[in-house]
Amino acid sequence: MTANAQSWLDLPDDTGFGLGNLPYGVFSDASGRRRTGVGIGDFVLDLHAVTGDDVHATGSLNAFMARGPEAWQALRTELTTWLTDAAHREKVEPRLLARTDVTMHLPIEVADYVDFYSSQHHAENLGRMFRPDSPPLTPNWKHLPIGYHGRSGTVQVSGTPVVRPAGQRKVPSDDAPTFGPSQRLDIEAEIGFVVGTPSELGRPVPLGDFADHVFGVCLVNDWSARDLQAWEYVPLGPFLGKSFLTSVSPWVVPLAAFGEARVNPPARDPKPLPYLDDTDGEPWGLDIAIEVRLNGELISCPPFDLMYWTPAQQLAHMTVNGASLRTGDLFASGTVSGPRSDQRGSFIELSWGGKEPLELSDGSTRTFLEDGDVVTLTATAPGAGGSRISLGEVTGRIEPATMP
Ligand SMILES: O=C(O)/C=C/C(=O)CC(=O)CC(=O)O
Ligand SMILES: [Ca+2]
Numbered sequence: 573m574t575a576n577a578q579s580w581l582d583l584p585d586d587t588g589f590g591l592g593n594l595p596y597g598v599f600s601d602a603s604g605r606r607r608t609g610v611g612i613g614d615f616v617l618d619l620h621a622v623t624g625d626d627v628h629a630t631g632s633l634n635a636f637m638a639r640g641p642e643a644w645q646a647l648r649t650e651l652t653t654w655l656t657d658a659a660h661r662e663k664v665e666p667r668l669l670a671r672t673d674v675t676m677h678l679p680i681e682v683a684d685y686v687d688f689y690s691s692q693h694h695a696e697n698l699g700r701m702f703r704p705d706s707p708p709l710t711p712n713w714k715h716l717p718i719g720y721h722g723r724s725g726t727v728q729v730s731g732t733p734v735v736r737p738a739g740q741r742k743v744p745s746d747d748a749p750t751f752g753p754s755q756r757l758d759i760e761a762e763i764g765f766v767v768g769t770p771s772e773l774g775r776p777v778p779l780g781d782f783a784d785h786v787f788g789v790c791l792v793n794d795w796s797a798r799d800l801q802a803w804e805y806v807p808l809g810p811f812l813g814k815s816f817l818t819s820v821s822p823w824v825v826p827l828a829a830f831g832e833a834r835v836n837p838p839a840r841d842p843k844p845l846p847y848l849d850d851t852d853g854e855p856w857g858l859d860i861a862i863e864v865r866l867n868g869e870l871i872s873c874p875p876f877d878l879m880y881w882t883p884a885q886q887l888a889h890m891t892v893n894g895a896s897l898r899t900g901d902l903f904a905s906g907t908v909s910g911p912r913s914d915q916r917g918s919f920i921e922l923s924w925g926g927k928e929p930l931e932l933s934d935g936s937t938r939t940f941l942e943d944g945d946v947v948t949l950t951a952t953a954p955g956a957g958g959s960r961i962s963l964g965e966v967t968g969r970i971e972p973a974t975m976p
């Protein structure tokens with residue numbers, strides 16, 4: 573008997589949206605009003621209607637997230653009671669809407685957006701391609717989680733069209749850069765972490781405070797234009813090659829749902845400095861299995877449990893200089909890649925820089941994305957009683973470039 577059998581609601585046996593998940597999102601129905609909902613089975617529960625709390629009518633999760641971990645846990649406990657105790661059925665059932673009847677929106681007002689680079693396999697692959705004459709990992713890589721600040725205003729919800737960016741491109745053999753649509757448009761399959769509780773300027777957030785600040789987890793596709801990136805990134809890092817669009821899943825899965833998914837991260841050698849050393853604490857490796865589909869076909873299964881740096885280490889590093897957190901901050905893991913070729917989280921890796929085109933089941937091949945392509949990321953993690961919790965999906969269709 574799985575945990576889901578306890579609900580009075582008829583939940584499909586294999587639903588990823590069972591009682592162990594209870595993800596938050598922002599939806600609208602025919603009225604157009606945006607409000608907070610909780611995903612359960614094939615339904616979304618209208619939280620504003622069922623609680624009467626205006627925090628759930630603001631059109632983003634931020635005001636609720638700002639209330640902090642006790643409020644998050646209290647509502648999660650109430651939701652579980654409402655959905656399991658038949659005494660609440662009369663109150664709750666009329667507030668359920670079919671998920672197919674609602675439109676999902678960007679769930680958070682994104683404050684600051686940071687993107688890390690914490691998969692050793694991804695970093696080594698990119699290092700080999702971008703810097704063939706140097707060791708694959710830069711000398712700092714195993715001492716700190718490398719990251720950069722991205723563009724929060726272009727973080728958008730799943731389904732937002734991906735307009736091919738145009739920009740400057742130059743390969744080493746060209747004499748001068750040219751301008752035009754990116755010819756190396758790519759994805760980056762990542763997991764995102766959403767900050768609820770802010771922190772004070774000047775006070776680092778230690779490893780052990782991770783769960784006091786991080787509200788939940790989403791899927792991220794950090795669309796990337798490799799030709800723009802390769803020409804612009806020296807010496808300050810990614811800029812226009814990654815700032816045109818970052819897509820996130822509409823559901824934010826509470827950190828509390830990942831109890832069964834906690835795993836030890838890979839051994840870290842050399843031992844990190846004390847503020848990053850999680851060996852005596854509670855490490856935050858997470859067993860999340862990602863799937864990448866191109867036009868419906870499964871092309872890769874990146875394993876999040878192999879990430880070298882955990883989200884708790886990323887948060888500790890991001891604030892160790894005293895930088896403060898704001899409600900709605902989003903930090904992404906970095907592209908998730910495993911050691912196998914069918915575990916790579918980007919096309920630049922899957923096609924090895926375009927040299928080894930990916931063969932698709934219809935006989936066609938792909939190096940980078942073409943106009944009309946649809947890329948969909950999904951992910952699941954172990955839940956209670958052998959169930960799996962779903963992070964939903966993040967999808968996007970490539971549209972032709974708009975030239976200035
Ligand atoms: O190694 C490089 O120069 C570039 C690396 C990336 O493009 C990866 C990136 O944006 C961070 C990540 O998603 O892992
Ligand atoms: Ca990225």
Ligand SMILES: [Mg+2]
Nearest residue numbers: 794814817818
């Ligand atoms: Mg981006």
